[in-house]
Every structure is written in structure tokens, then in C-alpha cells.
Amino acid sequence: MNRRLLHIILPLATAVLFLVGWHTAVKMSGSDIFPTPYEVLRGLGELARQGLLLKYIVASLFRVSWGFGLAVIVGVPLGLVLGWFRPAYAALNPFIQILRPISPIAWIPVAILWFGVKDTAPVFLIFLASVFPITVSAMAAVQNMQQVYLRAAQNFGLSGFPLFRRVIFPAALPQVITGIRIALGVAWLVVVAAEMIAVNSGLGYLIIDARNAGKRYDLVVAGMVMIGLIGLVLDLLVRRLEKFDEVRWGYGQR
Amino acid sequence: MDNADMEKTITVRDCWMSFPGKQSGSEIHVLERVSLDVAKGEFVCIVGPSGCGKSTLLNIVGGFLKETRGEVLVEGAPVDGPDPGRIFVFQENGVFPWLTVEQNIGFGLLSRPVAEREERVKHYIAMVGLAGFEKSYPRELSGGMRQRVEIARALAADARVLYMDEPFGALDFLTRLKMRADLIRIWQAEKKTILFVTHDIEEAVQLADRVLVMTKRPATIAEEVRITVPRPRDLDSPDYLAARDRIFAIMGMDAHGGGAV
Structure with missing residues (x-):
């Protein structure tokens, strides 16, 4: 059988099996709170008709765009500088390594204190969650770059900013993009958590609100499904960056 | 033609190189008393056993490493870092x-x-x-x-000068032969000075005007073998075989049987 077909048929078969198993399990348990797949679909339809689905998706994406965008703008240059200048690395790396393992969830009270219950609070949390993976991967990218590129560049008389622009940055780029991809996944994870507390729109808010306002578990699961699907789409979009000729060399044989 | 009469592009005088060892205070002596000259337009190969320090020597001449002591002059000036020329x-x-x-x-x-x-x-x-x-x-x-x-x-x-550090080492046998022939053709057309490091004795004899044979670590130049076989070189000619066997002998090997002579 040809491989393309295999790559469509197998995941579809898994999905069908999963949905059938889910449906059967709900029916057999006799639960009237946990929804069947069909009820979730109906819930999604209801949200779409009310215009809430699109509104919440846009709200969540808006927060991620800001928080993640700021993290890229801050994290990439910061990581490259830390990777290149040893004193900067010595001064800041311990600090970064202490901040990094603190879950963004732990920052929620602080975010509310500093920014109140406004959009700024979740944007700040998303920024915090994604800036560290981006910084650390950009830093490692420079530190691990093949020395032969650096030496070849120095041999041609490059130093300072031209060396950075023509060699260090392009040499680091594949790993920087990998860091960006990981960070986007984290950012999307965190938007949901952030919206559960601080705001009144978005997919995270939908989940908590549906639970609190009348145990609408069909809408809870509908929110979860949308989060999963959008996360998948975001990842596929960033993966496209890895296909450019300027960086493809950095990902081995794929 | 005597080397001393020609314009010298590379001069290394009594060069020593050591690196700090794993134990604190200890030192690994890589190069000892290395001296060599390369004339302008000359093709010189350095051969030696693996890990003997020939790459270290080339890196010093190329400006990527600083010798512990000694004098390294290229194109009339002490080497101070790599140079686009x-x-x-x-x-x-x-x-x-x-x-x-x-x-x-x-x-x-x-x-x-x-x-x-x-x-x-x-x-x-x-x-x-x-x-x-x-x-x-x-x-x-x-x-x-x-x-x-x-x-x-x-x-x-x-x-004006090419430093080549086992550039064909990762290539397959036939590609290597072709690359050598092409390198000689390019060198003859462009009149560059080439200092070429290899562990492959045959390669050195096929390419070089002169072959410098290095000893084991701490390395020094054991002997210089001038290759007079006219180009394009006949790899079956007695002169070629004699030069090759001589270098094998200097390195303590027998070209036909291997092992100590």
C-alpha cells in the first residue's frame, strides 16, 4: 500500500476507534453529565451559532500573539547575546536557570497583583512561559555552533556585527526555530490556564465558565477539543519555517 | 634550485607548543623545536602519524593557535590571527x-x-x-x-596561501584521486603557496614538491624529502616508489609488509 494513503488511513482509523470507545464508555457507565462525542459536536454547534466560538478563539489567539510575540522579540536577541558574550552568560544564566523552573501558574497571583484582572495579566503569563525556552535555545544554538563556521568566517576577516549577521545568526537559526516551536506549544498551554482565572473570554474561560454555570460538560469538552485542534494547527504552521532552504540543513535527514 | 634563494612565504623557527593537561599543572607537549620554510608558490606536504600535532602546527601557521614559544613568520610578518589572504x-x-x-x-x-x-x-x-x-x-x-x-x-x-588540513580525508578513494589531480591542476594555474597536512603518505608524494615528515608526539620534523618526479606523476615510476618507501621507512614502517623495518 502506498505510504501517503497509509498516513491518512491509519490516523483516521485510530480516531474512529477512539470515538467509538468513548461513546460506548459513556453509554455503558450511564453518566448523564459526561458527554458523548455527538453531544460535544452539538455543543460546538451551539457555541458557533451564538458567535461565542469564534469570539473565544480570537480572544485566546490575541493573547498568545502578544505574549508569544513579545517573548520572541525579547528572547531571541537575549539568547544570542548570552550565547556569544561569556560575561553576559556568567552574569545572567544562573538567574535565568532559577526563574525558568517556576511554573507560570505560580505567577498568577503576582500577575493579578501587578496587572489586575485585565488582558495584560494573561499576556504577561504567556510571555513568561515562552520567553525562557526561546532564550535558552537561542543561547545553546550559539554555544553549540560548529566551530569550523566561526573559524572560516574569521579567516575571511569577519568580526563584530558582520560576523554576527553573516555567520553566527544563520548558523544558530535552525535551533532558534526549534526553540520558537517549543515555546509556542508552551504559550498555548498557558493561555488556557491564564484565562481560567483572570478574564472573561477565551477558550480557557469557556471551560471554567461552562463548568461553573450549570455543569455543561459538553461545552467543557468542546473547549478542550478546540484547544487541541488549534494547538495542532499552530504547530504545523511553525513547522513550515523549518522547510526553508536557509535552515533545512540544521534538521538532519527529514 | 636551492630553497634559500627563493622568496620565503612561510618561516617557522624553533616552534614549541604545549597544552595544559587534564591534571592541574601538567602539560602536554605537542610540538618541539619545529622549524620549516615554504617558498613562494611551493607545494609542501606535512605527513606524520595520527595525533602527532601536524594539525596543531598548521593551526599555528594559520593563526588560529598561538605557539608557546618560537617564531612564525608568514609573508614577512609574525602571524597574528587568521588573514583573508x-x-x-x-x-x-x-x-x-x-x-x-x-x-x-x-x-x-x-x-x-x-x-x-x-x-x-x-x-x-x-x-x-x-x-x-x-x-x-x-x-x-x-x-x-x-x-x-x-x-x-x-x-x-x-x-595567496592555502592551508589544507587533510581536506580529502573524508572522501572515498576514487574521489580522493580525482581531487588530488584537480588540486595540482589548479595550483599550477593559480601559482598559490600550499601547505598541506595529511597522514596519507601516498597523497603527500603525489602532491608535494617537498614532504616534511613529522615524528610522534612531542613532534618535530624528522626529515625532509624532496619529490623530483615530474608532473603529471607516474605512480609506477621508480622515483615515485623510492620517495614513498623512503617516507615509510622514516616513519618506521615497511611499505610492503607493514610493521617495523
Whole structure:
């Protein structure tokens, strides 16, 4: 059988099996709170008709765009500088390594204190969650770059900013993009958590609100499904960056 | 023709090199009392056992390492870092994978007018036999082709001296033979000074005007063998075989049976 077909048929078969198993399990348990797949679909339809689905998706994406965008703008240059200048690395790396393992969830009270219950609070949390993976991967990218590129560049008389622009940055780029991809996944994870507390729109808010306002578990699961699907789409979009000729060399044989 | 009469491009006088060892305070002596000369336009090979320090020596001459003591003069001045007029060709291939073949070859020419740059890139792409691959990326090329790109990049930048550190070491046997023949053709056309490090005795005898044989670590130059076989070299000629066997003997090997003589 040809491989393309295999790559469509197998995941579809898994999905069908999963949905059938889910449906059967709900029916057999006799639960009237946990929804069947069909009820979730109906819930999604209801949200779409009310215009809430699109509104919440846009709200969540808006927060991620800001928080993640700021993290890229801050994290990439910061990581490259830390990777290149040893004193900067010595001064800041311990600090970064202490901040990094603190879950963004732990920052929620602080975010509310500093920014109140406004959009700024979740944007700040998303920024915090994604800036560290981006910084650390950009830093490692420079530190691990093949020395032969650096030496070849120095041999041609490059130093300072031209060396950075023509060699260090392009040499680091594949790993920087990998860091960006990981960070986007984290950012999307965190938007949901952030919206559960601080705001009144978005997919995270939908989940908590549906639970609190009348145990609408069909809408809870509908929110979860949308989060999963959008996360998948975001990842596929960033993966496209890895296909450019300027960086493809950095990902081995794929 | 005596070496002393010719203009010297590279002069190494009583060069020593040691690195700090694993235990604090200990030192690993890599080079001891190394002296050599390379005349302008000369092709000199350095051979020696693996790990003897011949790459270290080339890195010192190339300006990437600083000798512990001694004197290293290139083109009349003490070496103080790498220089665009003297390009290093790396064994592990220093071609930039994010640039196309023509962008790589034009890498050292960015300060020149566009027309001149394009002219030179085109010329050297043809010289190393890569016409038709201008827009290819290194990952799409074979190992031999990537090494050609690196050589063309050095030539296009108008390097007067090439330092080559086992540049064909990772290539298969036939590609290696072809690369040697092409390197000699290019060297004869371009009149560059070449200092070439290899552990392959046959390679050294096929390429060089002179072969410098290094000892085990701490390394020094044991002997110099002048190769007088006319080019293109007949690899079955008595002169070729004699030169090869002589170097084998200096390195304590027997070309026919291996092991100690």
C-alpha cells in the first residue's frame, strides 16, 4: 500500500476507534453529565451559532500573539547575546536557570497583583512561559555552533556585527526555530490556564465558565477539543519555517 | 634550485607548543623545536602519524593557535590571527550550509563591485567543475563537491596561501584521486603557496614538491624529502616508489609488509 494513503488511513482509523470507545464508555457507565462525542459536536454547534466560538478563539489567539510575540522579540536577541558574550552568560544564566523552573501558574497571583484582572495579566503569563525556552535555545544554538563556521568566517576577516549577521545568526537559526516551536506549544498551554482565572473570554474561560454555570460538560469538552485542534494547527504552521532552504540543513535527514 | 634563494612565504623557527593537561599543572607537549620554510608558490606536504600535532602546527601557521614559544613568520610578518589572504581549508568542511554554492564562493568578495564578484564566482565555479550547481545548497552535494566549493571559495577571495588540513580525508578513494589531480591542476594555474597536512603518505608524494615528515608526539620534523618526479606523476615510476618507501621507512614502517623495518 502506498505510504501517503497509509498516513491518512491509519490516523483516521485510530480516531474512529477512539470515538467509538468513548461513546460506548459513556453509554455503558450511564453518566448523564459526561458527554458523548455527538453531544460535544452539538455543543460546538451551539457555541458557533451564538458567535461565542469564534469570539473565544480570537480572544485566546490575541493573547498568545502578544505574549508569544513579545517573548520572541525579547528572547531571541537575549539568547544570542548570552550565547556569544561569556560575561553576559556568567552574569545572567544562573538567574535565568532559577526563574525558568517556576511554573507560570505560580505567577498568577503576582500577575493579578501587578496587572489586575485585565488582558495584560494573561499576556504577561504567556510571555513568561515562552520567553525562557526561546532564550535558552537561542543561547545553546550559539554555544553549540560548529566551530569550523566561526573559524572560516574569521579567516575571511569577519568580526563584530558582520560576523554576527553573516555567520553566527544563520548558523544558530535552525535551533532558534526549534526553540520558537517549543515555546509556542508552551504559550498555548498557558493561555488556557491564564484565562481560567483572570478574564472573561477565551477558550480557557469557556471551560471554567461552562463548568461553573450549570455543569455543561459538553461545552467543557468542546473547549478542550478546540484547544487541541488549534494547538495542532499552530504547530504545523511553525513547522513550515523549518522547510526553508536557509535552515533545512540544521534538521538532519527529514 | 636551492630553497634559500627563493622568496620565503612561510618561516617557522624553533616552534614549541604545549597544552595544559587534564591534571592541574601538567602539560602536554605537542610540538618541539619545529622549524620549516615554504617558498613562494611551493607545494609542501606535512605527513606524520595520527595525533602527532601536524594539525596543531598548521593551526599555528594559520593563526588560529598561538605557539608557546618560537617564531612564525608568514609573508614577512609574525602571524597574528587568521588573514583573508591566507585561507584555511578544513577537513570537516567549512562551507556554510545556509548559503548556495555561488553565495559560498562569493563569501569573501562582498566588498567588491557586483560585476567583478559575479565574474570571479563564475570563473572559479568553472575551475572546480561545479558549473550547473550554482544554486544548489551544500546538503545537496557530495562530500567531494563540498570540498571543491571550499577550495573555490578560497581561490575566489584571491588567497595567496592555502592551508589544507587533510581536506580529502573524508572522501572515498576514487574521489580522493580525482581531487588530488584537480588540486595540482589548479595550483599550477593559480601559482598559490600550499601547505598541506595529511597522514596519507601516498597523497603527500603525489602532491608535494617537498614532504616534511613529522615524528610522534612531542613532534618535530624528522626529515625532509624532496619529490623530483615530474608532473603529471607516474605512480609506477621508480622515483615515485623510492620517495614513498623512503617516507615509510622514516616513519618506521615497511611499505610492503607493514610493521617495523
